[in-house]
Amino acid sequence: MMGSNILDTDVFIAGGGPAGLAAGIAIRQRGLRVMLVDLARPPIDKACGEGLMPNTVASLKALGVKLCPADALPFRGIRFVEEELVAEGAFVDSYGLGIRRPSLHKALVERAVEAGVQCLWGERVTGIAGGEAWLGSRRVWSRWIIAADGQNSQVRKWAGLDRGQPQETRYGFRQHFRVAPWTNFVELHWGSNCQIVVTPVRSDELCLVVTSRSPRIRLREALFEFPEITRRLNGAPPITRDLGAVTALRVLRRVCRGRVALVGDASGSVDSLTGEGLGLAFRQAEALAEAIACGDLTCYQAAHRRINRLPEIMSRLLLALENRHRLRRRAILALAKEPRLFERLLAAHTGSFSPLSVGFGNLLRLGRRLIAEPS
Ligand SMILES: Cc1cc2nc3c(=O)[nH]c(=O)nc-3n(C[C@H](O)[C@H](O)[C@H](O)COP(=O)(O)OP(=O)(O)OC[C@H]3O[C@@H](n4cnc5c(N)ncnc54)[C@H](O)[C@@H]3O)c2cc1C
Numbered sequence: 001m002m003g004s005n006i007l008d009t010d011v012f013i014a015g016g017g018p019a020g021l022a023a024g025i026a027i028r029q030r031g032l033r034v035m036l037v038d039l040a041r042p043p044i045d046k047a048c049g050e051g052l053m054p055n056t057v058a059s060l061k062a063l064g065v066k067l068c069p070a071d072a073l074p075f076r077g078i079r080f081v082e083e084e085l086v087a088e089g090a091f092v093d094s095y096g097l098g099i100r101r102p103s104l105h106k107a108l109v110e111r112a113v114e115a116g117v118q119c120l121w122g123e124r125v126t127g128i129a130g131g132e133a134w135l136g137s138r139r140v141w142s143r144w145i146i147a148a149d150g151q152n153s154q155v156r157k158w159a160g161l162d163r164g165q166p167q168e169t170r171y172g173f174r175q176h177f178r179v180a181p182w183t184n185f186v187e188l189h190w191g192s193n194c195q196i197v198v199t200p201v202r203s204d205e206l207c208l209v210v211t212s213r214s215p216r217i218r219l220r221e222a223l224f225e226f227p228e229i230t231r232r233l234n235g236a237p238p239i240t241r242d243l244g245a246v247t248a249l250r251v252l253r254r255v256c257r258g259r260v261a262l263v264g265d266a267s268g269s270v271d272s273l274t275g276e277g278l279g280l281a282f283r284q285a286e287a288l289a290e291a292i293a294c295g296d297l298t299c300y301q302a303a304h305r306r307i308n309r310l311p312e313i314m315s316r317l318l319l320a321l322e323n324r325h326r327l328r329r330r331a332i333l334a335l336a337k338e339p340r341l342f343e344r345l346l347a348a349h350t351g352s353f354s355p356l357s358v359g360f361g362n363l364l365r366l367g368r369r370l371i372a373e374p375s
Pocket of ligand 1: 014015016017018019020037038039040044046047048049050051052053056123124125126148149150151154171172173209245246247263264265266269272275276277278279281
């Protein structure tokens with residue numbers, strides 16, 4: 001720390017959402033000084049499906065983040081539902097966690113503080129240039145600058161990095177209901193022009209998110225299309241307000257330039273239906289910390305590409321089903337008849353198995369079913 005208007009650090013992080021905090025913790029684990037700045041104050045809420053896949057839970061453990069058991073509920077796998085059709089895949093030897101977003105943020109902040117990250121809350125990053133970040137009239141000198149300021153990253157723009165074309169932009173709205181969960185799976189219910197994701201987050205609470213191409217489709221109206229969910233909610237009113245956010249598949253060519261690197265949604269994103277945004281952010285944070293510790297961001301560029309590849313493919317596959325009712329029914333029917341294969345695909349998606357372990361023969365059989373199943 002220098003004069004009151006000039007600060008210094010090894011690594012400056014713009015954005016204290018999950019990605020910025022995870023990067024801060026991972027870099028502190030390697031001994032560098034970290035300053036993190038966010039314009040909001042913790043615990044920060046955000047529209048989210050609030051489901052952590054098993055590999056995301058493992059990343060949190062590696063970062064030393066401790067989740068309060070009363071604040072999180074394990075789930076066993078993923079269930080696809082389309083009218084009367086149901087297909088479910090269980091995780092192999094692992095579990096996911098449903099957790100309210102502010103509870104997750106609180107746990108990350110506690111761990112960041114414990115690890116020695118210097119956090120400045122309620123402050124806006126107003127610019128960066130040549131190894132300096134600006135907080136209004138104050139300057140921070142830093143060897144490395146990390147942009148973790150979300151989808152519409154300003155730091156990315158100031159660093160001269162391409163924002164990428166959001167290839168598929170959709171909208172998500174979230175609310176909670178005080179209902180004992182009827183399921184220990186995360187359920188993805190497909191409708192004609194929207195989807196509802198149901199995540200059990202507490203022993204008496206569910207998180208519901210509706211996603212669609214329209215910013216006007218909210219849960220209240222969407223539920224008319226999903227009589228089974230409405231029946232199960234049994235008239236329980238929502239206990240949180242409607243919170244919305246954009247979800248987009250966005251692929252960037254470059255995620256670092258000079259001494260600036262992007263992480264989390266600032267570095268590109270996948271559709272929320274994959275349930276992978278947080279997991280990607282945590283895995284990228286580890287890779288970025290490793291690259292910074294080695295003093296070479298080119299390894300981060302390569303690692304980022306590797307980390308994002310499969311979730312991007314999954315995002316495209318799920319979005320391909322969005323407006324194709326008959327194909328979707330065939331896919332769900334095929335997965336319902338091949339529960340073991342569904343489990344393998346899920347294990348590959350969540351990193352428990354290599355994608356190759358799914359097997360060409362199995363994929364061929366699934367392909368045949370897709371063509372042959374009556375819809
Ligand atoms: C509807 C929806 C459902 C989702 N469901 C899931 C799910 O179930 N599971 C999952 O894993 N992922 C899910 N995601 C994705 C997940 O929410 C994101 O990937 C995750 O929030 C990315 O974290 P981040 O830290 O990169 O960005 P953010 O969470 O957006 O954080 C960015 C931070 O930067 C701060 N900031 C911005 N500009 C500045 C500035 N100039 N100065 C200082 N601070 C600044 C903001 O205040 C914010 O705190 C979902 C997303 C959506 C939209």
